[in-house]
Amino acid sequence: GEKCVEVGAKLLVDGTQSVGALPMDVKEYNIDALICAGYKWLFGPYSIGLAYISDAFEDGVPLEESWMNRTNAKNFSGLTEYEKAYHPGAGKYNVGETSNFILIPIIREALKQISHWTVPEIQAYSKKLIQPLIAYLKNLGVEFESDKYFSSHLFALKLPAEVDVDQLKINLEKNKVFISVRGQFLRISVNIFNDAEDIKQLIKSIEATIKK
Amino acid sequence: GEKCVEVGAKLLVDGTQSVGALPMDVKEYNIDALICAGYKWLFGPYSIGLAYISDAFEDGVPLEESWMNRTNAKNFSGLTEYEKAYHPGAGKYNVGETSNFILIPIIREALKQISHWTVPEIQAYSKKLIQPLIAYLKNLGVEFESDKYFSSHLFALKLPAEVDVDQLKINLEKNKVFISVRGQFLRISVNIFNDAEDIKQLIKSIEATIKK
Numbered sequence: 304g305e306k307c308v309e310v311g312a313k314l315l316v317d318g319t320q321s322v323g324a325l326p327m328d329v330k331e332y333n334i335d336a337l338i339c340a341g342y343k344w345l346f347g348p349y350s351i352g353l354a355y356i357s358d359a360f361e362d363g364v365p366l367e368e369s370w371m372n373r374t375n376a377k378n379f380s381g382l383t384e385y386e387k388a389y390h391p392g393a394g395k396y397n398v399g400e401t402s403n404f405i406l407i408p409i410i411r412e413a414l415k416q417i418s419h420w421t422v423p424e425i426q427a428y429s430k431k432l433i434q435p436l437i438a439y440l441k442n443l444g445v446e447f448e449s450d451k452y453f454s455s456h457l458f459a460l461k462l463p464a465e466v467d468v469d470q471l472k473i474n475l476e477k478n479k480v481f482i483s484v485r486g487q488f489l490r491i492s493v494n495i496f497n498d499a500e501d502i503k504q505l506i507k508s509i510e511a512t513i514k515k
Numbered sequence: 516g517e518k519c520v521e522v523g524a525k526l527l528v529d530g531t532q533s534v535g536a537l538p539m540d541v542k543e544y545n546i547d548a549l550i551c552a553g554y555k556w557l558f559g560p561y562s563i564g565l566a567y568i569s570d571a572f573e574d575g576v577p578l579e580e581s582w583m584n585r586t587n588a589k590n591f592s593g594l595t596e597y598e599k600a601y602h603p604g605a606g607k608y609n610v611g612e613t614s615n616f617i618l619i620p621i622i623r624e625a626l627k628q629i630s631h632w633t634v635p636e637i638q639a640y641s642k643k644l645i646q647p648l649i650a651y652l653k654n655l656g657v658e659f660e661s662d663k664y665f666s667s668h669l670f671a672l673k674l675p676a677e678v679d680v681d682q683l684k685i686n687l688e689k690n691k692v693f694i695s696v697r698g699q700f701l702r703i704s705v706n707i708f709n710d711a712e713d714i715k716q717l718i719k720s721i722e723a724t725i726k727k
Contacts, residue, residue: 349612400561
């Protein structure tokens with residue numbers, strides 16, 4: 304953010320893997336546009352994304368030219384009297400069919416839930432929750448990012464070579480732990496709805512592959 | 516279709532207002548690409564569209580570059596070993612998040628319903644249903660397209676000047692007829708779930724504005 308201001312560049316952030324679980328202050332970080340898929344940490348459905356677009360893009364031209372984003376779109380009787388002007392503000396960047404009466408209510412409820420839990424609390428809870436796992440993995444020789452660059456709600460780690468990945472997948476499934484195993488890497492995500500027992504089952508699943 | 520073949524042009528059709536209610540044979544009409552929004556005559560939800568894309572676009576480049584449309588996308592463990600090649604066939608033109616587990620089941624059920632009714636039957640039923648309305652309107656001096664260019668499931672008409680449009684809107688609402696009134700034009704759509712009583716209510720709604 305600071306560097307961008309220095310050189311006069313705009314800062315666009317894909318917040319898909321952070322927003323909803325990690326505080327993200329667009330003012331503090333000088334973010335000009337923050338775009339998020341809705342289906343990850345915002346608990347929304349597929350096919351919906353949310354974006355913050357600052358005044359820096361007030362004069363921009365949207366990728367998708369939707370008639371709904373023009374100034375006279377609310378008047379159905381005069382639909383064919385096209386006006387060229389866009390709605391003021393970020394609304395002109397809306398995708399078509401924004402009045403999505405199936406998906407919008409879903410994501411609205413999801414955002415209410417997040418507001419109820421609060422984002423700092425989600426992050427703090429996640430941090431506390433994973434402490435036993437981090438301790439166990441460090442003991443196995445797994446290295447982690449420094450605290451400054453580490454997020455507790457979502458993190459990847461390289462499994463030690465002695466872990467049999469195929470066996471791990473079997474164990475995870477058996478113990479009902481749902482984790483993305485990608486090659487020798489694990490991508491772990493936690494949230495308020497996880498508890499210490501989940502972490503215990505994950506440690507158990509890894510431990511059982513090493514004994515082999 | 517024939518003209519396009521003659522001059523070597525490709526024929527792209529927006530079938531949104533026809534497919535599902537009017538037979539549309541891509542082979543018969545030499546259609547190279549047929550694109551439909553899902554939420555009109557296909558009874559689908561917002562945010563889903565369907566397309567037929569012929570071999571004419573086999574070498575095309577999709578507007579949206581989704582990793583799901585590349586050849587190795589099914590192997591999650593090797594996700595970062597990107598392959599440049601697209602899936603063969605029209606699948607490479609798929610939008611992101613095609614595995615939409617909320618919207619896809621909805622449109623699948625909708626298509627089953629249409630297949631059950633059959634498209635020719637929807638069109639034939641609509642044609643029969645609107646006969647009293649057409650007769651009534653012709654009697655009022657309303658002109659219609661010739662049969663060759665007329666679709667019975669969806670048609671627009673210019674109301675006679677003696678119809679008070681504002682009063683008509685009130686009457687339609689009172690009689691629970693849901694029709695798009697745009698200026699002096701009506702856009703009428705019918706389907707299997709409409710019956711003679713609906714048409715009667717519509718005629719009644721118009722008739723009551725003329726007596727004023």
